[in-house]
Amino acid sequence: MLSIPIEYYLILSAFMFIVGVTGVLIRRNAIVVFMCIELMLNAANLSLVAFSSYHGNPVGQIFVFFVMTVAAAEATVGLAIIIAIFRNKLTVNVDEINIFKW
Amino acid sequence: MNIELILFIILATIAAVTSILVITRSNAVISAVFLVLNFFALAGLYLLLNAQFISVVQIIVYAGAIMVLFLFVIMLLRTDGEPRIFSDKRYIKYFALLISIFVFIQVSYLLLIGSPSKSVTGNQSASINSGTIETIGKELYTNYIIPFEVAGFLLLAATIGAIILAKKKFE
Structure with missing residues (x-):
């Protein structure tokens, strides 16, 4: 194991992150936008784990553990906000949720 | 061609293709299912990197808990599908794609x-x-x-916040 160069993992991670960014920019459904944020967090986790494993240092994996905790908290609060918005506006389309714009 | 490279190519292909499918399907439930598949591929990659603990946590927390929460909310809300991704001809989509491809080329370069x-x-x-549960624990x-304690407190705060936000009306 660990015979393949670390660039493979890093490029896969960069690709997944870019796909997540594109999703956030082009999708209009707020729930899918949240899923794209999870995709970006996972892409970052992949590079953290790759470096941690290739260096033989567990700190990167502990950081991934905390990233997962924050992602869980973020998903909980974000979905609660989406439910609250849906109750008031009956939509989750981010183009129609513009009460802060003027 | 050793076994690690073959496994990496298979898992990386699954991860890349499912991540694209997540953002191109117009139905949110299908996106969520592909995201679960993507998380499983990532868990396999973590095993390939000798990170056993993170791999198991990835399946339990992400594919198990977070995605079930997402699917629950998707099915709870009535979300009529958006227009298909390429039938909507707004310039911002092409602009976003252009910028993303540019950034990806930059990072890869x-x-x-x-x-x-090399280093x-x-x-x-x-x-x-370094990947065993003993070391990480x-x-x-x-x-x-x-x-670790702060993370626990953060989860408690998130739980209380979610309950307050999703309540029927604010007092």
Whole structure:
């Protein structure tokens, strides 16, 4: 194991992150936008784990553990906000949720 | 062609294709299912990197808990599908795609020029040792005990916040 160069993992991670960014920019459904944020967090986790494993240092994996905790908290609060918005506006389309714009 | 490279190619292909499918399907439930598949592929990649603990946590927390929460909310809300991704002819989509491809090319170029594999070469025994639940548990409960407690407090705060936000009306 660990015979393949670390660039493979890093490029896969960069690709997944870019796909997540594109999703956030082009999708209009707020729930899918949240899923794209999870995709970006996972892409970052992949590079953290790759470096941690290739260096033989567990700190990167502990950081991934905390990233997962924050992602869980973020998903909980974000979905609660989406439910609250849906109750008031009956939509989750981010183009129609513009009460802060003027 | 060794077994690790073959496994990496299979898992990386699954991860890349499912991540694209997540953002191109117009139905949110299908996106969520592909995201679960993507998380499973990532868990396989973590196993390939000798990170057993993170791999198991990835399946339990992400594919298990978070995605079930997402699917629950998707099915709870009535979300009529958006227009298909390429039938909607707004310039911002092409602009977003252009910028993303540009940034990806930039990052890949830097990675290939910098070539971190020259300085970062895997050490097999240290790598296996660093991914076990024993090492991570020891670190978490000694050096990282305060961040660990803060993470627990953060989850408590998130739970209370979600309950308050999703309540029927604010008082």
